[in-house]
Amino acid sequence: xxxxxxxxxxxxxxxxxxxxRLSRRFSGTLLNVDSKAGxxxxxxxxxxxxxxxxxxxxxxxxxxxEELIEKYGKYKxxxxxxxxEELIEKYGTPLYVYDVNRLTDNYNVYLGSLRNVKNFMLCYAVKANxxxxxLDIFSRLGCGFDVVSGGEISRCLAxxxxxxxxxxxxxxxxxxxxxxxxxxxxxxxxxxSWGELERIEDRARxxxxxxxxxxxxxxxxxxDGHSHPHILTGSSSHKFGVPIxxxxxxxxxxxxxxxxxxxxISCHLGSSIQQLEPFIEARDKLLALADELRNENRIWVEHIxxxxxxxxxxxxxxxxxxxxxxxxxxxxxxxxxxxxxxxxPGRSLMADAGVLLTKIEYVKRFGSxxxxxxxxxxxxLVNAEIPVRSKSGTAPKAFVVVDAGFxxxxxxxLYGQQHKIIxxxxxxxxxxxxPSEYKYDIVGPICESTDCFFRDLILSQKLEPNSALAICDxxxxxxxxxxxxxxxxRAAEVLIxxxxxxxxxxxxxKYEDQYAKERxxxxxxxxxxEMLEEFASREDLAQTENGNQ
Numbered sequence: 001x002x003x004x005x006x007x008x009x010x011x012x013x014x015x016x017x018x019x020x021r022l023s024r025r026f027s028g029t030l031l032n033v034d035s036k037a038g039x040x041x042x043x044x045x046x047x048x049x050x051x052x053x054x055x056x057x058x059x060x061x062x063x064x065x066e067e068l069i070e071k072y073g074k075y076k077x078x079x080x081x082x083x084x085e086e087l088i089e090k091y092g093t094p095l096y097v098y099d100v101n102r103l104t105d106n107y108n109v110y111l112g113s114l115r116n117v118k119n120f121m122l123c124y125a126v127k128a129n130x131x132x133x134x135l136d137i138f139s140r141l142g143c144g145f146d147v148v149s150g151g152e153i154s155r156c157l158a159x160x161x162x163x164x165x166x167x168x169x170x171x172x173x174x175x176x177x178x179x180x181x182x183x184x185x186x187x188x189x190x191x192x193s194w195g196e197l198e199r200i201e202d203r204a205r206x207x208x209x210x211x212x213x214x215x216x217x218x219x220x221x222x223x224d225g226h227s228h229p230h231i232l233t234g235s236s237s238h239k240f241g242v243p244i245x246x247x248x249x250x251x252x253x254x255x256x257x258x259x260x261x262x263x264x265i266s267c268h269l270g271s272s273i274q275q276l277e278p279f280i281e282a283r284d285k286l287l288a289l290a291d292e293l294r295n296e297n298r299i300w301v302e303h304i305x306x307x308x309x310x311x312x313x314x315x316x317x318x319x320x321x322x323x324x325x326x327x328x329x330x331x332x333x334x335x336x337x338x339x340x341x342x343x344x345p346g347r348s349l350m351a352d353a354g355v356l357l358t359k360i361e362y363v364k365r366f367g368s369x370x371x372x373x374x375x376x377x378x379x380x381l382v383n384a385e386i387p388v389r390s391k392s393g394t395a396p397k398a399f400v401v402v403d404a405g406f407x408x409x410x411x412x413x414l415y416g417q418q419h420k421i422i423x424x425x426x427x428x429x430x431x432x433x434x435p436s437e438y439k440y441d442i443v444g445p446i447c448e449s450t451d452c453f454f455r456d457l458i459l460s461q462k463l464e465p466n467s468a469l470a471i472c473d474x475x476x477x478x479x480x481x482x483x484x485x486x487x488x489x490r491a492a493e494v495l496i497x498x499x500x501x502x503x504x505x506x507x508x509x510k511y512e513d514q515y516a517k518e519r520x521x522x523x524x525x526x527x528x529x530e531m532l533e534e535f536a537s538r539e540d541l542a543q544t545e546n547g548n549q
Contacts, residue, residue, distance in 0.1 A: 049099040050079050050355055050470055052426050077424045077470060079355055080496035084424040087494060088468055092508060093359040094404035094491040096479055098129075100137060101497065102353040103475075107141050110345065113327035117335055123167050125308050125346025126152045128476040133495055133505035134350070135159050144187075146308070146344035150177035153184060163187065167305070167342070169216065169268070171196075171241075178203045182211050190216040190266045190305070192241055194250060197260075204259035214264040214305060215250055216241040219285045221269065221278050241267065247289055251299050262299060264342070265289055268307030276326050279306060283330055287337065304334050305342035312351035312476065323348065347476040354475025356491070357424070358404035359468050361445070365398045398440045400463050405444030406451045407485040409471060409478050413450040421454050423461060424468035438462055442469065446486055479506075484514050 052075035077084040080099035087097060107122075114120050123144035126135065130152060135145070136159045145161060147153050148170035156166055166186040173181075173189075173196060181189055182203050191197045191213050204211040218241035242250055247265075254260045265286045269278055286304050293299040310323065327343070334341045406413040421442055438459045444451040453471060463469075482490050493506035 048472070049102045049353065050077060050422065050472055052077055075426045077422065077426070079357075079470070081499035082496050082502055084357055084468060084470060087502065088357055088359070088424070090502075091492050091494055091504060093357050093468065094408045095357040096354055096474070096491055096493040096506075097357060097496060097502075098134065098350075098354045098475055098493070098505075099496050100353075103134070103137065103350065104141065106349045106353065107138070107143065109323050110327070110343070110349075113324040114331070116328070117331045117341060119335060119338075119340040120331070121167075121303065121340060121342045123165075123342065123344045124349060125344050126155065127480060128346030129350045129354070129478070130155050130480055131493055131505055132159050133503075135161065138349075139165075144342075146346075147186075150174070150180045153177075153180060153186065157184060167344070169266070169344075173199070175199060175203065179207075182207050182209055185209070188212040188214055188263050190214050191250070191254070192216050194242075194253075197250060197254060201257050201259050210259055210261050212261050212263045213254055214262070214266040214301075214303070215247055215254070216266040216268070217244045217247050217286065217289065218242060219244050219267050219269075219282045221281050221285075244285060244289065248292060248297055251293055252297055255297070255299055262301060264301045264303035264305055264340070266305035266307065266342075268344070269309050273309045276329065279309075279326070279330055282306065283333065287333060290337070290339070301339070303340035303342050305344070306330060308344040308346050308348075310345055310348040312347045312473070350475040352473045352475065354473070354478060356404060356409055356471040356474045356478060357468055358402040358408075358471065360400055360463060360465050361403055362401040362465055363398070363440075363463055364401070398438070400440045400442050400469075402442060402444055402453075402469060404453075404471070404491070405446035405486070405488060406448075407446060407483045407488045408444075408491050409453070409474055410481040410483070411474075411477055412453050413448075414481070418454045419474060420472040421457055422470050422472065423459070423463065424470060426461060445488075484509075487511070487514060489514070 079087065079097050080101065084097075087095060110122055114122065121144050123146040124135075124138045125146045127146075127148055132155060135156060138145070139156075139159060139161045144165040144167065145152075145156050146167050146169060147156060148168075153166060153168065157163065163184045164187045166184075167188050167190065168181050168186050169190040169192075171192040173192075178189070178200055182200070189200055189211060191200065197213070197215075200211055200213060220243070251262060254262050267282050267286060269282055273279070283304065283306060286306075290301050290304065293301060310326065331341050411417050412419070438461065440454075440457045440459065440463060441452060442454040442457055444453065479491070479493060484490065489509035489511065490506075492504060492508035494502050495505045496502045
C-alpha cells in the first residue's frame, strides 16, 4: 500500500472516520444539510450532486404556494453548488460537468471499505472517463490505473502517473502497444491469449526486459440477467480471456520464459452488475486455480485481480451495491491466503459525479396542429382529454429537441439505458414530487431515430425552447463514448470543486479541429468523370447526326 493510500485509509478509520463515512452516506438527510441544497433526487438516501436551491423555504409550514411563487419565482438547478445557468452562460452547451467532491467521496468509500485489507491495489478504469484532469486527481489520491490501449497508457504518462501503478488489459493489444507498455515498464500486462503471451515475450526480449504478466482467465460464469448483454465479459460466449481449464498450461509456458514474470490471476465479469454472487463465484474459481498452480505446477501468484463491474445508481430501478459489504466479503478469502486483492472500478467511481447540460432548441408536437407549428400546449397532458389522432392513427407526440445528440452521450442508443433528466429551472409549484402533467420524448439533432435520451418523460412543468435540461449521472462512459457523427463537435468539460470554483478541463471542439488532419486527393483520376465525358461525346455526336438528317 502506498503512503498516500495509507494516509487515506487512516482518515477513514477510527471515530472521525466513522463520522466522515456517515456524513457521506446520509448527507442531505441527517448530516451536512445545506440550506442551498434544495429539493433533490436521492439514490438510496445519498444526496446527488444536482439539486434545486432554496429548499429551506419549503420547510416553512403553512406558507401558501402562491406566496412562494410570488416571492421566489423559480428554483435554479445547482451542480456541486454552482448554478447550471451560470455554467451554461460561461461555457455553452452541450456541457459535461463533474463534481470533484463526489469523485473523491466515491474513492474514499472504496478506501474505507479496504481499511482492514492490508494488501490491495485499487485501479481506476480509465475507459470510464479519461480526461487528464480526472486522471491527475485519481493519481493524487494514490490510485492505480487500469488501461486497455496504448492511448490510455499515453494519457496516464502525460499527467505524470508512475508506470508501476498501471495495469494493462484488453484482448487486442498490437505490437506497437505492447512495445509501448514494455518500454514504459508498466506494472503488469493481463494476457488474454496464447498468441498475446508469445508477442509480449518477443517484445520483452527485444527490449532486454522482464515483463510482469497475469493471465486473464474467462471463468465461464452464467451472467444472464445480471446486466445488459453488450457489457458482460465473463462467460465462454465472450471474446475475453483464456478459458479457465487451459490456464495451467499457459501459466507453465509463462513460467518457462526468461523474459516474463508471473504476478497474478485476473478476470473481469462485465459492467453494471447488481448482484454480489457472480463476483463470489469468480473469486472462488480464481482461488481454486491459484491453489492448483501452487500445488501442482509450483507456481505462486501474488495477486487476485477481480476487475471492476460494480453497478452505479443511474436509474431508479437499479440496485446499488453495498460497496463496503461487497469488498469485505470478496477480500477475506484472498487475504487469508496472503494474496493481494486488485479491484478496477470505473462506473462506480465516476457515474454519479457528472451531468450533461443541454439546451432545448425546439418543442414540437405531432398530430395537433396542421400548420406544422408547435402546439401552444407543448406537452401532452397525461390526465387531459383523449388527444386528437393523426392520419396514421397514432396519438400526438411531444418532442423536445435538444442540442446534445447520441454523439455526445451514446449509452441510451447503445444499451437503451434512460438516465434521469431534469429541467435547469423549476417553478415553485412544479418541483419534483408534485403532480406530474406533461409527457415528452427528449431527442437530439442526429438524423437517426435512435437519437433519443428518454421516451415518455413525465414532468410537472411545461418545457420551453432556450431553457436547459440536465442528463444526470453520466460521468462514466459519456465523453469517452462520444464521436463526431454528423460532423458534430464534441462537448466541453468542466470540473467543479468546493462550490463556486469551476475550471474548463476540455475546450469545446471546433469544426476545423475535426478535419485538421484530413487531405483532399485532387490527383486521383476518376473513372466516373471519364464516363460522363464519354456520354457527353455520344450525345454531341447524336445531335450532330440528327442535325445532318
